[in-house]
Amino acid sequence: MGNSKELLLIDKYMDSVQLTKQVNIMLTPHFYTIKREVIPVKYAYQAKKIAPSIFEGVLEDNENYRFMVYKRDKEWEFIAYNIKDILDFLLSKNIKPELVSKVYFAQQSVKLFRYNISLNEKDVLTVIDNIVVVVPKAILGDEISTQSVNKSFTPKNGVSLANPNNKSIINLFQAIAFSVVFISFAIIFTLEALRYKKQNIESQNKLNTIFEFYPSLKSSYTRSSIIEKYKTLDSKERLKRDTLKIISNLIFKGVTMTSLTLNEKSFSVEFSCSSLSVVKQLKSLVKDKKYKISRKRGNNLKIEGKF
Amino acid sequence: MNWKEYKNELIIILTFIVMIYGYSYKQNQESLQKESSHSIKLAISELEEVIAIKKIWTNDKNIERKITRLKSTVSSSKFRWRKQRKKMLVEYRALNSIELNRVIKKILNIPVEIEQFNIKKIGLLYNLEFKCKW
Numbered sequence: 001m002g003n004s005k006e007l008l009l010i011d012k013y014m015d016s017v018q019l020t021k022q023v024n025i026m027l028t029p030h031f032y033t034i035k036r037e038v039i040p041v042k043y044a045y046q047a048k049k050i051a052p053s054i055f056e057g058v059l060e061d062n063e064n065y066r067f068m069v070y071k072r073d074k075e076w077e078f079i080a081y082n083i084k085d086i087l088d089f090l091l092s093k094n095i096k097p098e099l100v101s102k103v104y105f106a107q108q109s110v111k112l113f114r115y116n117i118s119l120n121e122k123d124v125l126t127v128i129d130n131i132v133v134v135v136p137k138a139i140l141g142d143e144i145s146t147q148s149v150n151k152s153f154t155p156k157n158g159v160s161l162a163n164p165n166n167k168s169i170i171n172l173f174q175a176i177a178f179s180v181v182f183i184s185f186a187i188i189f190t191l192e193a194l195r196y197k198k199q200n201i202e203s204q205n206k207l208n209t210i211f212e213f214y215p216s217l218k219s220s221y222t223r224s225s226i227i228e229k230y231k232t233l234d235s236k237e238r239l240k241r242d243t244l245k246i247i248s249n250l251i252f253k254g255v256t257m258t259s260l261t262l263n264e265k266s267f268s269v270e271f272s273c274s275s276l277s278v279v280k281q282l283k284s285l286v287k288d289k290k291y292k293i294s295r296k297r298g299n300n301l302k303i304e305g306k307f
Numbered sequence: 308m309n310w311k312e313y314k315n316e317l318i319i320i321l322t323f324i325v326m327i328y329g330y331s332y333k334q335n336q337e338s339l340q341k342e343s344s345h346s347i348k349l350a351i352s353e354l355e356e357v358i359a360i361k362k363i364w365t366n367d368k369n370i371e372r373k374i375t376r377l378k379s380t381v382s383s384s385k386f387r388w389r390k391q392r393k394k395m396l397v398e399y400r401a402l403n404s405i406e407l408n409r410v411i412k413k414i415l416n417i418p419v420e421i422e423q424f425n426i427k428k429i430g431l432l433y434n435l436e437f438k439c440k441w
Contacts, residue, residue, distance in 0.1 A: 175315035182322035189329035196336040223353040230360040260426040
């Protein structure tokens with residue numbers, strides 16, 4: 001039962017000790033209060049929740065009290081202990097809390113008490129009605145059989161002094177579990193970020209390779225201004241050529257082009273028509289364009305426009 | 308408050324902060340990559356546009372070749388040709404309608420800036436004056 005460390009019995013009247021390695025300690029009833037109850041709960045955590053009410057009126061109203069609960073036969077045993085008092089006592093006996101591995105209570109090993117355990121000259125630990133108690137040796141008479149506490153008395157479960165004021169609502173296992181999840185996500189996110197960064201660099205390198213062939217086009221401003229310049233030129237020249245095509249489409253039977261003048265800003269074309277109806281037809285063909293149409297002598301038509 | 312009392316919560320909070328930092332770093336890189344991808348696409352499309360435009364309007368070799376072909380459109384007695392660097396003036400005389408159409412068709416397909424384009428009908432024939440630059 002328990003673990004392999006030495007088990008030190010802690011008694012109120014003990015002498016100071018010098019410890020060089022970690023030990024387990026077993027507290028005598030000086031340091032705790034015990035109550036036994038039959039309550040209709042199935043699990044220890046349920047019983048622990050109602051432990052403060054079990055000790056109501058018995059303990060000082062002190063936030064330093066902690067509780068340990070376990071089932072023995074059909075009853076629940078509730079042990080209340082004042083962590084601060086225990087720590088203060090241990091320090092007074094030169095026992096550093098960091099050298100205390102686990103804390104047990106004598107009551108936990110009640111079944112191992114075949115004989116009394118002598119604490120000091122005056123007191124013994126004995127069992128009365130299945131409760132470990134401290135009694136004066138005198139009331140037990142002169143000849144009493146005793147045994148000593150050793151490792152074999154170490155119970156299965158104890159409490160820890162490592163974080164006596166621990167107000168954590170999360171235990172270490174849960175903290176580690178959450179941390180592992182969060183760290184895993186952090187790693188995944190970081191790897192994703194590095195992947196995006198790499199893609200970025202690769203795209204930039206591709207672009208730089210292209211710019212090696214066209215170094216003058218590296219600047220976006222240069223590219224935009226070239227595009228702007230040639231787009232303007234392109235649209236102007238297309239307009240001139242489209243105008244010439246429109247003019248050529250106006251030449252049909254009865255229409256003769258007599259002159260055409262086209263420059264960068266405007267154009268002017270003169271047609272000689274064979275009849276009035278041809279003039280009208282010609283006029284209707286250019287009706288929807290924004291051209292200036294003027295009738296010349298006879299059946300001649302002049303069409304002008306600006307670019 | 309003694310931080311040791313809440314050591315477990317602190318561990319969780321710290322690792323949570325690390326995760327949040329990792330997430331925001333990822334988001335940041337992702338948005339940088341999107342921006343960069345967009346700028347690169349834009350740059351490439353501008354480059355393509357510039358290269359295509361320059362191919363038409365600044366391909367001097369091609370332009371010169373097409374301009375030279377104008378000489379072979381009609382017989383050499385019918386035109387007068389003046390070329391100076393990137394400017395040209397050509398005057399056609401006494402073109403019939405077929406020749407006129409042929410010349411006009413060739414002129415319209417040369418990627419040059421038309422400065423002057425004049426046609427005058429004299430009797431049944433046409434004179435054409437064409438001035439351009441590139």
